[in-house]
Amino acid sequence: MYTIGQLSKKTGVTVRTLDYYDEIGLIKPSSKTEGGHRLYMDNDVMTLERVLALKYMGFSLEKMKDVLNESTSTWQQSIQHQLEMVQREQDRLKTLEQALTGISYAIEFEGEINWSMIFGTIRLFQQAPEDALQQYKGYLSDEEMRKIMDINAGMSEDDIAEWTGIIHDIKNNLEIDPGSEKAQQLAERWMNQADNMFEQDEELLSDMWEALQNLKEGIAFYPMDQDVINFIERALTIKYAHREVKK
């Protein structure tokens, strides 16, 4: 038999919280003094412990009222719902983390806040990955799109830093001669990272590259406008022509 203050000390829950749980009918003390002071019995303490457990699991107080009186099968349903919510939220946070990382590197490389890059990055991540790849329909097969989604989801912080860095460097050198050594280096750096991401899958890379060349808004991993794509294309064309001649 505890007063509200004693129960509060025992469990670490504030008096106001217990007051509130009483108010909304979640934990009503089984007894009261003549003067109206609340008296909590072991029964109520048990309910409180269960409420705290459900709270940790992320249930709302309103749902607890239902769940606490429900059968085992409904419990399973509720827990599965919670699990799905937790997983969806994790996915959301994961893509948000990638977006924030990309933005952070972009600001670091450029030394100032590039809003159009931020908008592009967010547009890229905001839509579901499937939708983001819809623009590639016709260029890539369903399986290829799924592969790219997986690659994208598994991108490490270093990958993000490298992509952001390359694209930034290329943007700063759009006007240089595509045949110059610097342009060649930049294009090769891009290719290296692309190879790195696609691992062995040369076919996937070339399909993706073809799609990029034909699309007006080329977005791969990070916002990459037509300027950048054209630059890389010109540089690579010269590079391979060069190699042919050497052969």
Added chain:
Amino acid sequence: MYTIGQLSKKTGVTVRTLDYYDEIGLIKPSSKTEGGHRLYMDNDVMTLERVLALKYMGFSLEKMKDVLNESTSTWQQSIQHQLEMVQREQDRLKTLEQALTGISYAIEFEGEINWSMIFGTIRLFQQAPEDALQQYKGYLSDEEMRKIMDINAGMSEDDIAEWTGIIHDIKNNLEIDPGSEKAQQLAERWMNQADNMFEQDEELLSDMWEALQNLKEGIAFYPMDQDVINFIERALTIKYAHREVKK
């Protein structure tokens, strides 16, 4: 030059939201009609787009007021703070997911809601992983504790299902003869899963096992009380004695 309704249609933000942003001073229209109707200029539209970007990044409206006027360096700080928050939240959700998964399997195996198992699971996951392992201090080295933390964090759903299932089955057979075939099978199943989790690291497994035997409240992966530990110990003792004889 947009009225509030036109801006709403253009951006998909509700009129009430724009009203609210005006009210709290986040986006004040740069012009008004004689009658007091709000007129948003391109300037304001830009601010709104930035606000939406920051919203996606998880900033509060209050912080946006500061951030929108700040310099690049403070921006980096704010983004880093957001990143840390996102990562902490991901960690929290990951352990919550494990806890929910374990509870779900326990309910499925037992066919009813076992509150003491739920409390045990939550106690195990609620505290930071470092704290949870403090009880093993003296039995395990710092490096071993870190290894266990990693193993724990990487536990798959199948692992959780198997642990929960084994412990449940053992609890239901506490009174059978440790030398009986069923007891031997249960103990072996436990050992298999333990080997599986610890991979090659036999030393780590035996250190952990020694710790479990000496602790009053043995908790490894899932709440496992002394009964269960004793059962496994007795069964394994007989098993190895048996093997010695065979040799």
Added chain:
DNA sequence: TGTTGAATCGCACGTAACGTGTTGTTATAT
């Protein structure tokens, strides 16, 4: 039994980011 100090009750307002609804006013189309 009276008194005092601590505990408690019940109430109200505040939080974040709006949704919903109402009343009164302004803008626009006819």
Added chain:
DNA sequence: ATATAACAACACGTTACGTGCGATTCAACA
């Protein structure tokens, strides 16, 4: 000039409590 649409301004609701507030009630002491 009038009908109708759009708008401003306000209020209350949402979630899970925190933070007071004055008015009891309890427990202990005299």
